[in-house]
Amino acid sequence: MDHDMFESSAAAYAYPLLIKHLLHTPLAHAPDQEIVYRGETRLTYRAMRERIARLANGLTRHGAVMGSTVAVMDWDSHRYLECYFAIPMMGAVLQTVNVRLSPAEIAYTINHAGAQILLVHSDFLPVIDAIRDQLDTVQTFILIDESTEAGAHAIPFADEYEGMLAASETGYDFPDFDENTRATTFYTTGTTGLPKGVYFSHRQLVLHTITGMAALASPASGQRFHRGDVYMPITPMFHVHAWGMPYIATLLGVKQVYPGRYVPERLMKLVRDEGVTFSHCVGTILHMLLECEDAKAVDLSRWKVVIGGGALPHGLARAALDRGIDIFAGYGMSETCPLLSLAQIKPGEEPLDIDEQVRVRCKTGLPLPLVDLRIVDDEGRDAAHDGRASGEIVVRTPWLTQGYWKNAEASAQLWDGGYLHTQDIGSIDPQGYLQITDRLKDVIKSGGEWVSSLEIESLISLHPGVSEVAVIGIKDEKWGERPVALVVLKAQASVSEDEIRHHVMAFSESGKISKYAVPRIVKIVDSLDKTSVGKLNKKRLREAFAASLEGKATA
Incomplete structure (x- = not known):
């Protein structure tokens, strides 16, 4: 026509x-x-x-x-x-x-x-x-x-x-x-x-x-x-x-x-x-x-x-x-x-x-x-x-x-x-709002469930002692992958790794997140690798920490 x-x-x-x-x-x-x-x-x-x-x-x-x-x-x-x-x-x-x-x-x-x-x-x-x-x-x-x-x-x-x-x-x-x-x-x-x-x-x-x-x-x-x-x-x-x-x-x-x-x-x-x-x-x-x-x-x-x-x-x-x-x-x-x-x-x-x-x-x-x-x-x-x-x-x-x-x-x-x-x-959601849950390359599958590293990061960031956080997935023989939280504390903050884990566990117990989303490993670090434009460089974080953490990830 x-x-x-x-x-x-x-x-x-x-x-x-x-x-x-x-x-x-x-x-x-x-x-x-x-x-x-x-x-x-x-x-x-x-x-x-x-x-x-x-x-x-x-x-x-x-x-x-x-x-x-x-x-x-x-x-x-x-x-x-x-x-x-x-x-x-x-x-x-x-x-x-x-x-x-x-x-x-x-x-x-x-x-x-x-x-x-x-x-x-x-x-x-x-x-x-x-x-x-x-x-x-x-x-x-x-x-x-x-x-x-x-x-x-x-x-x-x-x-x-x-x-x-x-x-x-x-x-x-x-x-x-x-x-x-x-x-x-x-x-x-x-x-x-x-x-x-x-x-x-x-x-x-x-x-x-x-x-x-x-x-x-x-x-x-x-x-x-x-x-x-x-x-x-x-x-x-x-x-x-x-x-x-x-x-x-x-x-x-x-x-x-x-x-x-x-x-x-x-x-x-x-x-x-x-x-x-x-x-x-x-x-x-x-x-x-x-x-x-x-x-x-x-x-x-x-x-x-x-x-x-x-x-x-x-x-x-x-x-x-x-x-x-x-x-x-x-x-x-x-x-x-x-x-x-x-x-x-x-x-x-x-x-x-x-x-x-x-x-x-x-x-x-x-x-x-x-x-x-x-x-x-x-x-x-x-x-x-x-x-x-x-x-x-x-x-x-x-x-x-x-x-x-x-x-x-x-x-x-x-x-x-x-x-x-x-x-x-x-x-x-029904109101039309988009919510990103992860990058395709960063998504974590644990216990048959998809786990959003971004959601876990956001929940951990609510802890008053946390300055920055990155959540990465590492291989796990039992669960396929498990989330690991790398946390930078605020200056003068005294927070243990167990406290961070229990902070996330409370959201799981209330039904907000799956039990598979609770990091079995939380590691306090001095800083987090970032890209040239300030984004978390999760590839480098995985490479830097996976070797030392894999053996500890299996519950």
Whole structure:
């Protein structure tokens, strides 16, 4: 059957969904709004627009053209925000380099992405100097100079960032082009194999921005992001576009605060002095901030914080609520741009008691508009939405990566059956809330029952003496696998391993969890291994502890 296509005037403007169009609204509504860097540098949206044009002119002078890849290694800054816009707006590709990877992995990702130009902060000169001879594709190095001492290096810099902008014109005619043009590339930080490249188009980023803005603005009260907020990311800008929030913040024209390198005392000072009201981070970062001495004197009652990159433990949620923080969970992954769901309380359900508040805020959340999210069994059949049945989470949205860069085999696995496979296991309750119970690779099967390591971690986190916890599965001849709890205690806390075990046993006796979920081994440790973006590295924890614990696991 023929499609009935509409007719348009020859003079009509088709308005492609391009990143450059995100700047129209803030420049019209809030051109004099502030963008702040470390409390030291301040510029307006109008000045940022000029700097975006200067950056594009400077990069053009150094050989950037449509389709070029420009890699960036910087801390969270106004410069990074300028790169978020200028590079894709030229028709080039922005590669956000994960500076926390090993030098060999950094070299791999830059080469694999085919970056021709590399912008590098002076703090990372030792890394680039060490791998410079391994960088096969980079033709031009540009320094972001914030050092007090240059230090010895052999990097042939063609320019310095601020000098390049000062020598460039403030006008640049950013062209129209196909909205499906690739805009960004970055690399996943999985615990196995080489990092995998994901990529997103202008269309995908614009749709993610608009939908994320709508979802965050939709609650009747609480868990919101709006034009009156002051935004500061505490998720690295190299990681999934800082969850896409800088694009949303810019579209709204809000005051933005960029902290540079994460130093707890500086972050708390910026929250206080700049009036920050909205941030996002992984749970380990918020835990660190709440433990920071400087945080005790800061009023956090206006601060809204989204926790992602892993489950939000009930203990951390309670600690944040006690400080007045409007805390809630968000869910997504590198492959999903990333936003898929937010744990926002539905209108009419606000007057919940503290236990119910914590329970809802720690859920994985309600899917965003345009997110087609399912939980399926091994045959791809939908599981019941009863809060008990579980399955793998598979999704479709307009902003999912369409594959892994230059990796057809992994791309086919990712999109098997036409849905993106998250490798997360979850359930959906009758109210529509998603709850992740584990990663597919981390799920524990004990005594014929599936055991959620995330649920056990959350329950252990409620113990007043517990600072951090990770639950891993180890082989057991009798039960198949048994959960083992690795616990970091709070400073000065005196808690025995038996006390932690009995704390969990109480939840089993009350019927909240299965008896198979009670760890037979609890081990007090000094610290827990984490990935480059602050997630618990359970693969490394299993490798480090399994050999010593396996012999003790059988009851």
